Amino acid sequence: AQKLLDVKGLRTQFTREQGKVNAVDGVDLHVNKGEVLGLVGESGCGKSVTSLSIMRLLKNTPGKIVGGTVHFGDRDLVNLPENEMRKIRGKDIAMIFQEPMTSLNPVLKIGRQLEEAIMLHLKYDKKQARQHAIHMLDLVGIPRAAEIIHEYPHQLSGGMRQRVMIAMAMSCHPQLLIADEPTTALDVTIQAQILELMKKLKADNNMSILLITHDLGVVAEMCDRVVVMYAGRVVEEGDVLDIFDHPQHPYTKGLIRSVPKLRQPVKRLESIPGNVPDLTNMPRGCKFAPRCAEAMAICHEKEPELLVNEGRSCRCWLYDDAAKGEK
Ligand code: SF4
Ligand code: MG
Numbered sequence: 001a002q003k004l005l006d007v008k009g010l011r012t013q014f015t016r017e018q019g020k021v022n023a024v025d026g027v028d029l030h031v032n033k034g035e036v037l038g039l040v041g042e043s044g045c046g047k048s049v050t051s052l053s054i055m056r057l058l059k060n061t062p063g064k065i066v067g068g069t070v071h072f073g074d075r076d077l078v079n080l081p082e083n084e085m086r087k088i089r090g091k092d093i094a095m096i097f098q099e100p101m102t103s104l105n106p107v108l109k110i111g112r113q114l115e116e117a118i119m120l121h122l123k124y125d126k127k128q129a130r131q132h133a134i135h136m137l138d139l140v141g142i143p144r145a146a147e148i149i150h151e152y153p154h155q156l157s158g159g160m161r162q163r164v165m166i167a168m169a170m171s172c173h174p175q176l177l178i179a180d181e182p183t184t185a186l187d188v189t190i191q192a193q194i195l196e197l198m199k200k201l202k203a204d205n206n207m208s209i210l211l212i213t214h215d216l217g218v219v220a221e222m223c224d225r226v227v228v229m230y231a232g233r234v235v236e237e238g239d240v241l242d243i244f245d246h247p248q249h250p251y252t253k254g255l256i257r258s259v260p261k262l263r264q265p266v267k268r269l270e271s272i273p274g275n276v277p278d279l280t281n282m283p284r285g286c287k288f289a290p291r292c293a294e295a296m297a298i299c300h301e302k303e304p305e306l307l308v309n310e311g312r313s314c315r316c317w318l319y320d321d322a323a324k325g326e327k
Pocket of ligand 2 (some may be wrong): 043044047048
């Protein structure tokens with residue numbers, strides 16, 4: 001498999017009153033050509049900061065990339081001048097968010113928003129851009145596209161707005177789509193439709209997707225491979241079936257247990273006790289230790305490394321044979 005996006009040792013720092021904290025702390029992940037990579041974890045684990053760092057969209061946050069590389073093809077996005085980055089954003093890499101209202105401009109008509117992106121990146125003239133905009137809205141299943149272009153975002157339903165976002169993201173034929181909780185705000189029926197649409201567009205365009213979600217149901221539906229994040233770190237990685245059939249990291253096991261089993265009466269949701277650690281007050285050893293039922297003495301002392309083994313990786317002392325003596 002050929003890597004399209006290759007993130008190595010990514011570190012993003014936020015300045016807080018209490019000092020500097022690493023919201024993303026040495027993250028390694030890659031997305032192969034044509035695959036869907038799921039980035040999962042509870043909210044506050046650094047998933048969104050990872051994606052904003054990849055896109056270099058931290059400007060409106062107190063965050064800053066302080067280490068690592070983000071290769072997209074042969075270019076390192078971390079060190080690209082902003083004007084070069086602007087050409088990649090929206091063109092080669094597009095992004096969609098949970099709430100389209102935050103990325104759609106409320107005072108611009110739908111058509112105009114699509115046309116501006118299309119004219120900028122594809123160098124179409126106004127007439128071609130309008131045709132392409134209508135075509136894209138058709139493609140994502142928006143009825144009456146030729147009329148919708150004259151409407152404002154607030155005149156559409158949440159599901160329709162998300163389709164507009166997807167149309168906009170897809171309009172310049174990106175190689176990579178970064179989708180951050182794209183269906184979380186939608187009801188189940190619309191959610192299923194949007195996921196189907198993303199699958200279809202991905203297949204038709206040979207695109208890769210980095211799908212950020214806390215929802216393992218969505219992962220099972222969409223992803224080829226999974227990266228699990230906890231406290232700004234990657235704690236497990238593997239093929240989706242391997243991860244679901246044989247989760248290794250106790251955090252991943254907890255996430256999987258907390259998914260309601262389909263077609264089975266739900267007795268209770270087994271969620272993971274406790275909370276994601278506060279970045280300003282991180283546990284010393286394994287960051288999951290305070291919530292882990294399998295924690296040993298070493299877990300509270302030393303942080304385990306991410307060990308790679310036959311296409312799987314896991315950051316947990318339970319799988320570190322070299323540490324067995326110390327346990
Ligand atoms: Fe649990 Fe220890 Fe593994 Fe951390 S290293 S997940 S505390 S067993
Ligand atoms: Mg998030």
